[in-house]
């Protein structure tokens with residue numbers, strides 16, 4: 001018997017529900033494995049505590065506790081790391097700022113990247129200054145377009161926010 005099998009048999013063992021063959025293997029493992037012995041004592045103590053409190057032990061409770069404390073539980077990236085990390089942020093207000101951030105990233109990629117990569121560079125020294133000025137004004141233009149589009153989207157998001165939460169700032 002492996003430790004995992006032992007753990008799943010503990011509640012049946014304590015309820016005297018293991019058949020004699022399984023009981024024998026269970027007790028053999030108990031003699032050879034110190035950790036499982038400690039676990040059995042913990043569960044037995046917990047069960048006695050629950051029984052002594054004169055409240056009925058909910059069916060499956062012991063098994064649930066075992067499942068939660070099981071050492072061989074497979075680690076899950078989603079359940080153990082991603083969800084507990086992001087769960088506190090997954091609300092509507094955070095959603096708005098996240099949406100705004102994504103929006104700006106999309107705008108910058110859409111406006112700036114194709115324009116900058118479409119520019120050609122001439123290596124004649126006389127043309128370099130002209131080229132640099134062109135680049136600068138192009139960047140200014142691109143940035144103001146990004147800014148203007150961002151402002152339009154910001155206004156729309158503001159309207160949406162108002163719609164969802166009600167007006168937060170008092171009108172003049």
Ligand SMILES: [Zn+2]
Pocket residue numbers: 002003006029033034035036
């Ligand atoms: Zn064991």
